[in-house]
Amino acid sequence: MSKTIGIINGSLRKNSFSGSIADYVKNNAPEGYAFKIIDIGKLPLYNQDYDGEDLNEYTVFRNEVKNLDAVLFITPEHNRSIPAALKNALDIGSRPYGENVWSGKPGAVISQSPGGIGGFGANHHLRQVLAFLNVLTLAQPEAYIGSFHTLIDENGEINNEGTKEFLNGFLAAFAAWIEKLS
Ligand SMILES: Cc1cc2nc3c(=O)[nH]c(=O)nc-3n(C[C@H](O)[C@H](O)[C@H](O)COP(=O)(O)O)c2cc1C
Incomplete structure (x- = not known):
């Protein structure tokens, strides 16, 4: 199975660069694996007051993650860290x-940016949070994909062979880690 x-x-951006990577990953899954997008865009802001309640959006999300x-x-990197929506999802799942x-x-991290350092700050802030949440994060290879806007075509599809090769190797390493x- x-x-x-x-x-x-x-x-949360339409046609996001991160989404381009997600599309590539989904279409190039290693044998025996299927990728599924988990939407975090409609999650209400985490509020501890709801911990004792069955807030539907939180419950659905938590169950989706549990089943993975x-x-x-x-x-992407937002101001040298992770986007607020991502931190919100991590917090909701943690409580x-x-x-x-x-x-x-088992977990893995890919960051991307049009800048040269490929979202290094976001990648490592995320790794810090994941360590606390006991996600068993793949250490190597690290994935900081810089100058991302130069690696896609007009439809947002990755068209750089080196990037595709790197991602294939990354996915193989992630599968081996799992x-x-x-
Ligand atoms: C609020 C905000 C902050 C940003 N801060 C950074 C940053 O610190 N470092 C960086 O490389 N890019 C930064 N960017 C640029 C985004 O990371 C970049 O556009 C990203 O590749 C977009 O990815 P996406 O299409 O998946 O949203 C920032 C963008 C926004 C909207």
Whole structure:
């Protein structure tokens, strides 16, 4: 049976660069894996007051994450950190206290930017949060994809062969990491 890896896109932007990577990943899944986009765009802002209540949007999201075999985060950098929507989703999944749905999941991080350092700041802020949430994050290869706007065609599809090769290798390493932890 194939394993399901959730993709969490840190960007809410239509036609986002992170979404271009997500599309490539979905269409080039290693054998035995299926990728599924987990939407974080409509989640209400996390509020601890709702921990004791069954707020539908939170419950649906938490259950979606619970059912995943692994999680791949693809994100832009916002002011040298992760976008607020992504932090919101991480916080929602982490609570109520003692019911962290991220815990023990194999994970991996890809950051991208039109800038030269490929969202390094976001990538490492995210890794810090994931360590606390007990996500077992792939260490190597790291994925900081810089100058992203030069790697896609007019439809937003990745058309740079080196980037495709890198992503294929990254996905193979992630699949091997998931198998190791299974
Ligand atoms: C609020 C905001 C802050 C940003 N801060 C950074 C930054 O610190 N470093 C960076 O490289 N790019 C920064 N950018 C540019 C985005 O990271 C860049 O446009 C990204 O590739 C867009 O990805 P997306 O299409 O998936 O949203 C920022 C963009 C926004 C909207």
